[in-house]
């Protein structure tokens with residue numbers, strides 16, 4: 001492989017092996033490993049590993065993407081966990097291609113995705129995303145297990161969701177590992193029969209009626225010792241997190257694709273009277289994707 005150092009080659013091979021056994025944003029069954037970038041091909045994600053430049057805060061050539069996200073500091077705030085939202089969008093703002101997020105981000109987006117999961121105590125996704133992306137149990141890359149252990153985190157993170165309808169099948173992939181029961185937050189008026197059907201495979205907590213009360217969810221997670229929640233969307237859940245001013249960090253990958261279509265932008269829902277300001281903490285570029293990390297500026301009046 002021309003121009004690829006032994007260390008990078010080793011890193012690439014290890015990552016490819018790990019990632020083929022992990023779910024991508026939307027997993028494809030087969031992965032083509034190549035150099036250089038080519039547009040996504042239906043049913044056959046393309047995996048390539050160009051060097052990554054850090055452009056902000058200052059320029060560094062060839063950074064380790066996963067390590068960047070693993071090293072970031074994330075501490076609880078006011079008794080609740082630090083909340084990261086992680087999304088990928090096309091340059092025209094689409095969040096899904098044919099209903100799923102796969103194909104928007106390239107391989108470094110996937111590295112960031114798994115590193116963020118490895119930095120989390122809880123991975124949260126709205127019920128719409130769980131269903132659309134056919135979520136399974138969270139898996140931790142072998143190379144991140146020691147990092148989690150050093151941070152006092154068991155492997156893997158707990159997968160959590162919020163749902164009014166609790167419309168999940170008990171044999172859905174999300175429930176497929178009995179050692180990793182998902183945590184479902186729902187409402188006191190959720191359908192009792194569905195709750196009864198899911199109780200053998202999930203831990204179910206009712207918080208609020210009509211809507212799951214998200215501030216109470218995060219307060220409860222804080223009481224359980226959760227320090228960091230990574231929210232993987234979707235846009236409807238993100239919109240509520242923004243409305244409640246619960247987002248501390250926003251990680252976004254911009255894939256160089258124009259998709260149009262009807263998918264939501266990265267957040268939608270009730271607007272906010274005083275938009276929260278964010279600071280660009282880091283910007284990475286791999287020749288294809290831009291990977292940005294924004295942190296809430298809580299000192300700013302919005």
Ligand SMILES: NC(=O)c1ccc[n+]([C@@H]2O[C@H](COP(=O)([O-])OP(=O)(O)OC[C@H]3O[C@@H](n4cnc5c(N)ncnc54)[C@H](OP(=O)(O)O)[C@@H]3O)[C@@H](O)[C@H]2O)c1
Nearest residue numbers: 087088100126127128129163164165212233234235236237
């Ligand atoms: N590009 C990306 O990075 C990315 C990331 C994630 C998702 N996506 C895409 O986004 C789409 C799914 O997003 P979405 O916005 O439709 O759905 P979503 O935000 O994942 O989930 C919405 C659902 O979550 C439940 N929910 C949310 N807030 C709630 C609350 N306060 N109380 C009770 N239940 C609540 C409801 O579930 P019930 O209907 O069960 O009551 C609601 O219908 C998919 O196409 C997916 O591929 C893209």
